[in-house]
Amino acid sequence: MAPGALTVDDTPMDAASDHESREEPISKASCEMCRRRKVKCDRMRPACGWCSRNSRVCVYKEKRKIIEESERNDQFEVRLGHLDALVQGLRQRVDSHISQHDAHHDTSPSLMSKSPSTHHDRHHSWHATASPESTRSDMLSEGARPPKVILDRPFNPTGGVKIPRSFTTNMKTVYEQEIILSMDPDLPPSDLLYVLVDLFFKHINTWFPLLDRKATFGTYFGSTSISRGDRVVLFAIIATTLRFATDARLTPGAKQKLHNDCKQKIELYALENVNLFSLKALTLLTLDVFGTSKELQGQTFLSLLVQYITHLGLYEGRRRLCWMVYVLDRYATLATPYKFILAEEDMKRFLPCRYDLWSNDIPVETRWPNGLDTTKLRLTVNTPENLGSFSYHCEVLGILSRVHNFLAKPLDIYSPQDVRSWQSTFVALEGELSTWLRDLPAEYGQISILCHSDPGARIINWIMLHAAFVISSIRLNSAAAYPVVQTDVFVPSYSAIQTCLSAVKSLRSIVQDVIETTGLSLLGPHFAFSLWTSARLLLVHAATMRCEIDSNVDFFVDTLAEMGRYWETAAKYSAILGRVTEEGRQGDKTLTEMRQRAHELSVLSDSTRLNALQPTSTRISSANELDYLEIFDFFNYPRSADHGSTAPVSEAPRFDMPVPLGTSGNFPRLGFLENMEMVRLAGNGGSDDTHQFMSRQPAWQPGAQLPWEEADDISRHKTAVYFTTRAYGGHVYIQAPLAAVKVVESEDETARGHQIRANLTIQGVFTNLGHVDRPFIYQVSKLAAGRSFQTYLVTARQPKQPSSNPCGPFPESDSKLPLGPICFSCHVTFKRPVPSFADLQLSSAQERFASILAQRKPDEWPTSPQLDIDILNDTFPNAGHGGFPIVDMYKVDMKAYNTNKPIPERRELLLYKLHKPIPAEDTNSHILVHAFEADRNGLLTISNYLGWGYNLGVAASLTYTFTVHVNSEEAVMRDGWWIQEVCWPRISAGRATLESRIWSPEGKHVASGYQDGIAGPDKKRRAEKL
Structure with a gap:
């Protein structure tokens, strides 16, 4: 075989994938879904009409590979040769019985080198517990080699059918080889041996592709003689495959004895010989040992394998064998806190390729495993079309290796x-x-x-x-x-x-x-x-x-x-x-x-004891x-440093817990996924198109984490009681669409990671105050659906009484409590990404306010107030983020810019970025984070401009619309600071309109928010500003 071909491998049945790269005519068969439904299929590619309309996966079953006639004939010849050898053995047994008193037999001395009595005694042990049927099937192994004249005149039961000369030759060599195997005192009878090798390729070599089926059968049941090394590999095949054998001759005792004999021969040969045969045999034996729960013995064999690989330098010549040892080492070490025996830096070699390429001796290039620094190697080879499942298996185990080392x-x-x-x-x-x-x-x-x-x-x-x-x-x-x-x-x-x-x-x-x-x-x-x-x-x-x-x-x-x-x-x-x-x-x-x-x-x-005076544990x-x-x-990870032996084990994960009014301190802050935790409820709300979810974590309380114990003015406390006993509206505003996202993703799983429908618009209406001591119950209903556009209605309600665990996480039993009225509802639309035929926008905030933004670094501006009201800002300056989740927010000082400007022309700038990362592919979550941030302090700030900062009576959002102007991937929050630009274009009749523009770090207008709310002073309370 070519040097490159021996280094690569995948799986025995991956040969079919070789046809995937060829251009074939469109299949005339119906798709699998239509065939199951037993309806007519229009057979359109890539998806038929019915599957497209119903958003189902359309699969056309490929035709099986057509075997060439010459290849089929070869297979038939090998099979018939094996069967004919059995017939010849039966005939020879009959002839031997008839002529048992004859003195002379034309028998080959080379085949009778073993003592006849020894040969008979060995096979007698195999047949002692066998049934009559199994005894008759083993006649080949019991008889001696038939006369040469019989071999030269093959048995022809059909009489009139002419058998090719190639078949005659093949039958003769197969029979001779099986006679050699059957006379080996250390091997089972030939027919049983054939079954065991076949079981190996059925049950083991499929997922542990170490050997080639055709070459292996050619070696052991072909015309070539068996070397000592091949014989040891055969012992390894037998030891590994005995667990699948069901032959009556293989009683539990016989299996154990044969297994022990094979194992001993492999161990002796591997200790005396360092070559590829010992490596193959020891690799299979190691797999067998790990499969019998003998971890320590397996680690011993594995250490020996790694040393052999190091000494033999298996970098190119036998790459596949090296990857096999790599796989064994990874799975064996994962269950322990120890280091891998085969270090990652020792695996600087290409990945194996598809099995069909290796089996057909086709030298190809693959690629280096992901994560390996190839810059010093100056290699940029990457041909994924040559990779198969075993290649990807080795690659993911490389990532798993780095995870194991990271956690250690x-x-x-x-x-x-x-x-x-x-x-x-x-x-x-x-x-x-x-x-x-x-x-x-x-x-x-x-x-x-x-x-x-x-x-x-x-x-x-x-x-x-x-x-x-x-x-x-x-x-x-x-x-x-x-x-x-x-x-x-x-x-x-x-x-x-x-x-x-x-x-x-x-x-x-x-x-x-x-x-x-x-x-x-x-x-x-x-x-x-x-x-x-x-x-x-x-x-x-x-x-x-x-x-x-x-x-x-x-x-x-x-x-x-x-x-x-x-x-x-x-x-x-x-x-x-x-x-x-x-x-x-x-x-x-x-x-x-x-x-x-x-x-x-x-x-x-x-x-470990630091000195001999310390007592030992008994x-x-x-x-x-x-x-x-x-x-x-x-x-038990991550492993703690310095505090590992003293820190207590947490009884249950404690996420962010709302702090009662009057406390202060350092508050843990949650990321998006922790704060927006939900559980899908059983049942469907009375409709097949309705889904129910329940929040698990309490909503944030604006201002509840200010240091109220330091306040000495009762008016400030009254202000706090009014505005801090309600839940932050942004919580329910984005968690309701998130429930719709989960429904869409569950119905469109095949598109996940590719072009999942993106959240484009949220149109929400607030109808009642939200409470922080009980969960939100969301009900999601589909209003309209198409291939690229969908609309959902989401309603949110809360139980009438607090949760049994008001600090969270809320137990699922809270969903059984009587529910109050709807406190929030929204329409959520989803649409797949489309190309931009035109891209126009206003001048970016970065351009218009460049001189102001250049005064400080983003995180050097004051943190965004927890409650942006003058009376609280003056009482608690620089109070910090508190426990505000998901994003870090900083408020730009715009006083100089806003001086002498009409209120509709004034601007506020908020800089923000993620507090904890979100996977980039989760684009809908990134969009919802922008909507969450845009709801912060909007209507409260207008009270300061209108002079109500010390006697604000009411401020609440009625409707909130959030629209995304770009494809979802452009809303992903990576490095850099995002800007929220806020203005109030209209204030009248006790109503105020707030407009927000979301600008990316590159200056692109990504989204806009529009809020309509009520705002007004408290006419009964006129507190003076201190």
């Missing part, structure tokens, strides 16, 4: 600077995963459909790839979602929680498809590890949230138990999960207490405590 570094969770650095690295790794996922081929998104239409080896590889992504996503996000220790600086991330739960949900759906197609036996211990990780994540979630255990845990336990029939490690996972789940539901300890105990054991085991852990450690230790 201790973090001082009490240091704001260290936490910010940690969060920055976290966001970068999350971006790597998102980019990798976005660059996957389109067929990755059709796993569920392909699982039913093409349940072969090809889809198995994509399932294994999805499992690897789920592990990576959970490994990264669980540290931010469920930190074992929490502080005011390091708090749980709601976004990470949702990401973890979504990953588990997606895997659960895939597993269901696998079970329905009876493909569970085709998956290996790596897949079992993904189930184990997902089930433990659900237990950690229940322990952290103090909620009931998700029923999906039972589903994963049963699935692992089924896989345990073949892989002992899966049975071990199932047993541990079953015990902990049962104890969590019925035992004396809660899951929260179990996690607490697991953390204490982890700290104790990691602690406590013996119980079996239950070891189970706790198995479940929860995987999630």
